Amino acid sequence: MRFRGTAYRAHDPRWSFKPLSGDGAAIRGARFNPKGVPALYLALDPMTAIKEANQGFAHKIEPCVICTYEIDSDDLVDLRTEEARLEADAPDEVLSAPWFSFLAERKEPPQWALVRRLRSTGAAGALVPSFAVGARASDHNMVLWDWGATLPHKVLVFDPSGKLPKNQLSWE
Helix, strand or coil, rough: CEEEEEEEEEHHHHHCCCCCCHHHHHHEECCEEECCCEEEEEEEEEEHHHHHHHHHCCCCCCCCEEEEEEEEECEEECCCCCHHHHHCCCCCCCCCCCHHHHCCCCCCCCCHHHHHHHCCCCCCCEEECCCCCCCCCCCEEEEEECCCCCCCCEEEEECCCCCCCCCCHHHH
């Protein structure tokens, strides 16, 4: 599917100079990206972005920089509905598995096999439910494995005034 719209991300201020980087996710892997695979995790609304960034500590929000992204990306798999998950052979128990617990036990999270399969079919990313603590059924995310400044997987950070820092030295 093609997604044209807006997405959000709440960044740790130290890394807000790289709002289009998926390198942090690649270091250890995360729910929807195996170790070594860069991924850009975005939320489809600002409050979901905050829930995702704070992982259950929404009443004590760590300092963050919220960025808005303009998305025009093709080749996305929509896993937000039960029907779509069945069609993609992406059962709820795989999507919602406690990926971090698997990593802590030095096991591969079940989501990684799904991601490898989706990527092998040419998927650039997926629209998925949010699994953050306190997430509602209407809270959705987008995870991208293939993105850039041009079509067909165009992702641009909205910063018309140039307020985002250029590097980590900007904070000193």
